[in-house]
Amino acid sequence: MDATVIRRALISVYDKTGVADFAKALAEMGVEIISSGGTARAIEAAGVKVRYVQEWTGFPEMLGHRVVTLHPKVHGGILALRDDPEHQADIEKYGLEPVDLVCVGLYPFEQAIATEGCTLAEAVEMIDIGGPTMVRAAAKNHRFVTVVTEAGQYEQVLAQMRANEGAVGFELRQKLALQAFTLTRNYDTAISAYLAEQIG
Numbered sequence: 001m002d003a004t005v006i007r008r009a010l011i012s013v014y015d016k017t018g019v020a021d022f023a024k025a026l027a028e029m030g031v032e033i034i035s036s037g038g039t040a041r042a043i044e045a046a047g048v049k050v051r052y053v054q055e056w057t058g059f060p061e062m063l064g065h066r067v068v069t070l071h072p073k074v075h076g077g078i079l080a081l082r083d084d085p086e087h088q089a090d091i092e093k094y095g096l097e098p099v100d101l102v103c104v105g106l107y108p109f110e111q112a113i114a115t116e117g118c119t120l121a122e123a124v125e126m127i128d129i130g131g132p133t134m135v136r137a138a139a140k141n142h143r144f145v146t147v148v149t150e151a152g153q154y155e156q157v158l159a160q161m162r163a164n165e166g167a168v169g170f171e172l173r174q175k176l177a178l179q180a181f182t183l184t185r186n187y188d189t190a191i192s193a194y195l196a197e198q199i200g
Contacts, residue, residue, distance in 0.1 A: 003164055005100070005167045014106060019105075113194050
């Protein structure tokens with residue numbers, strides 16, 4: 001499989017540690033940064049130009065931040081196969097823009113429920129929906145998309161891009177996809193176990 005050049009990145013993380021530096025390094029290599037909410041503000045504060053998700057999709061954040069990235073433009077951009085003529089026709093027809101890198105840090109559900117006094121309602125609000133959806137979409141399409149799910153992966157991705165004229169190889173994309181699916185599996189397992197305890 002060929003290396004894929006990163007031209008557009010979608011970044012949305014709960015833990016902002018290191019994300020501004022990561023975005024800045026990407027931008028310095030010519031990558032367009034798309035983001036929202038606190039992540040976008042943190043990146044902007046570092047002097048990096050950001051395209052807001054709501055500007056990109058044409059829809060505002062809604063339902064108290066429950067719906068931000070759940071939009072065909074987001075997931076079409078992530079899931080589109082670059083070598084499929086039908087997908088390319090849909091990209092043209094619907095004005096989609098391919099996303100080459102997805103960087104997502106999920107809401108810390110397990111940390112929330114470990115907090116003394118955490119109520120069921122509070123726990124439910126810490127169940128991330130858009131984040132795992134983007135992670136799974138990017139991991140599914142790892143033939144073309146690089147998925148980053150933790151700050152510890154930032155430098156690995158940047159180092160490969162610097163060494164390969166902005167491209168990430170298939171071997172690393174596949175490894176990151178495996179880590180992404182492991183993350184979402186464990187995340188859902190934690191939610192399932194918590195709800196089972198509430199019922200039991």
